[in-house]
Amino acid sequence: MSRTRSALLTLAALSVVSCSPMQWSGAADREVYGLLREKEETLFGEAADFDIETPHSAEDPSEIAAIDIFTERHQRDTRKIDLVAAIGISVDRRREYQAEKENLYLAGLELTSARHDFSPIFSGGSTGELSSAGIDGDETSRQLTMRTRAGFSQLLKSGGTVAIGLAQNIFRYYLGGSGGPSTEFFSANLTQPLLRGAGPSATENLTQSERDVAYAIRSFSRFQKRNALDVTSAYFRILEEKDRVRNEYFNYRNLIAFTERATALAEDRLPQFQVDQAKQDELRARNRYVGEVSTYRTRIDDFKLTLGLPVGGDLFVDDAALRDLEKTGLTPLPLDEEAALALATRHRLDLLNEIDQFEDSQRRMTVAAEALKPGLNLFAGLSLDSPGGRTYSNFDAEVYRSRIGIDLDLPLDNVPERNAYRRTRIAFERQLRELGLALDRIQSDIRAGFRGLSLARERYEIQQSALQLANQRVEAVNLLLDTDRAETRDLLEARNAQLSARNALTSALIDYHLTRLELLFDLGVFDPDKDRFWAENPAIPQVPRNNGEGSDVGEPGRGSLISPEELFQEPST
Structure with missing residues (x-):
């Protein structure tokens, strides 16, 4: 029966x-996925799907060749x-x-x-041994033994440990002789720091x-x-560049037409140097266009x-998001600085981590102080064995040994613990400063x-005003040129101003919205899951609106400005 049980235990362990x-x-x-869902639900009230699988996760690493990566x-x-698709690709790739x-x-x-350390830890195994003994060079006996062992240990959250062990000799066989007795051994021990x-x-x-x-x-x-x-920022910068390419091409084609017109007029109305000016601007426009491409x-x-896509493929980005911004204009942010700071202190996840890490440094001070205490441990143990040839079937439970006691370790040399405590105190002071710095940042x-x-x-x-003026200027110079009241240079300068204003208007629109999104991110309320998040603000409840937002700027270039005297004025004492 003893051998059967041991064999079954061995088979279970092998499986x-x-x-x-x-x-x-x-x-x-x-x-891991289970505990992450548990933690995320505790922190945010819900948990999203999460895994770290990649296209190669199910493959045998030994079967993945470098050439496969090159091919991919x-x-x-x-x-x-x-x-939206670009953001989705970035998540996947x-x-x-x-x-x-x-x-x-x-x-x-x-x-x-860390959790496993506080769960029952089981162990087991078997040892087979062939030994021989001899006197004066003559072998007298050979012995074959097999010993199995099993047990578990438990680390308690009170600091104590419990360990239970069981060992058994399945058989002891003398070659040429008879089988020996089977023995069994059991032990249990408890240690508890006080x-x-x-x-x-x-x-x-x-x-x-x-x-x-949680962090x-x-x-x-x-x-x-x-x-x-x-991804949003990179996407809009591409759209900005696309707009520049279109503007430069449109300007280049216009200059080609104007050069042809100037060449025709040079026969009787325009001097040749004005034709040359037009040709020079045409060449400069071509050079700018090639550079923008x-x-x-x-x-x-x-x-x-950035997205993780192969560089060799062709990628085209849709212009709809930029057209959306052009229709929307400037989306006002319904916040002032004071309300924004209050919002950030509640929603910035990195700030919450800083606060919790400050609490960690406080807790470590307590732990380091405990290490300076004397070591006082309570211990107890019980062991059972079967001496004298008893077997598993007739095991005598009354043959046992027990022990209980207290072990005292006086802190006569606490220099390492002292130094550790001092380092912990310094770390606490540093974390305190880091928390203050995080708030300041x-x-x-x-x-x-x-x-x-x-x-x-x-x-x-x-x-906006500059582009409107540039358009009017181009129209006016064209009319004046038809009546010989303007020169080629005047139209070329007007077109360059028009081109610069077009490019600058698109750039300013994108700059505004990217700045707004960056500010929402700094407040901890940026929500990329919201429809048209690039053009609209997320819901921000219980925040006072800045009533003057969006209407506090007067005529562009003529609105109220802070003077240098006001900017540099020292407060009165």
């Missing part, structure tokens, strides 16, 4: 050990995408996004190890791992929004790298954001 690496990996995934990156697919997902997974994996090692210090690693996962979830959530904002292609290639970001928004609004309205 566990024989699990494939993919099965072990799947078990880790199930545990040399794909020449043609794609046309809009802004951007390298930095995948790395952040893996960082979150690793934080969860670390927590599974001073040093008890209390919060016992669970410090688990506590920190739990909090680290990682917040950091990943913030990165998701940062990723959407980065090159810049556009470079931006597209950079965007492919947030306030600085918000103030800079509002200044940038005001500047972008002013520039946009200035460029």
Whole structure:
């Protein structure tokens, strides 16, 4: 019976050990994904789907060849995408996004190890041995033995440990002789710290791992929004460049037509040097157009790298988002700086992490102080064995040994613990300063954001007026040129001003909205899941509106400005 049980235990252990690496990996995934969902629901009230799978995750690493990567990156697919699709591609394929997902997974994996330390840890195994003995060079006997062992240990959150072990000799066989007796051995031990090692210090690693996962979830959530904002910014810069390419081409074609017109007029009305001026501007326009085309292609290639797409393929971006901004105009932000700062302190996930890390440094002070205490441990143990040839079937439970006692370790040399405590105190002071710096940086970001928004609004309205004036100027010079009251140079200068105003207006519009989105991100309320997020603000409840927003700028270029005297004026004492 004893041998049968031992054999069954051995087979069960072998079945566990024989699990494939993919099965072990799947078990880790199930545990990590489960605890991440649990933590995310606690933090945000809901959990999103999450995994770190890639197209190569299901493949055997030994079967992935370098040539496969070369083949994959040399794909020449043609794609046309809009802004929402671009963000979706970045989620699936951007390298930095995948790395952040893996960082979150690793934080969860670390927590599974910390939790495992406080769960029953089972162990088992078998040892087979063939031994021989001899006297004066003559072998007298050979012995074959097999010993099995099983047990478990438990680390308690009070700092104590419990360990139980069972060992048995399945058989002892003398070659050429008869079978020997079977013996069994059982032991149980308990150790519980009463001073040093008890209390919060016992669970410090688990506590920190739990909090680290919360930090990682917040950091990943913030990165998701940062990723959407980065893709949005790169996307609109491409649209800005596309608009420049169109404007430069339109200007170049107009200059070709004007040069042909000037050449015809040079026969009887225009001097030759004015024709040459037109030709020079035509060549300059062609040079600018070729340069803008090159810049556009470079931006597209950079965007492919950002999204994780093969650079060799063709990528076309839809203009609808820019047309949307042109129809919408400048979306006012219904906040002032004071309300914005209050909003940021409630919604900035990185600030919440800083606050929690400050609390971590306080807790570590308590743990480091406990390490300076004397070591006082309570211990107890019980062991059973079967000496004298007893077998498993006639085991005598009355043959046992027990022990109980207290172990005292006086802190006669506490220099390492003393130094650790002092380092912890310094770390606490540093974290205190980091928290203050984080608050100052947030306030600085918000103030800079509002200044940038005001500047972008002013520039946009200035460029609107500049383009209107440039259009009027081109029309007027054309009429004057027809009546010989203007020169070629006048029209060329007017067209250059018109081109610059067109480009600057698009740039100012994009600058305003990207500044607004960046400010929303700094406030912690940027929501890329909202429809038309690039043109509209997210819902911001219970925030007082700035009634003058959107109407506080007068005639562009003539509105009220702060004078240098007011800007540099020192406060009165």
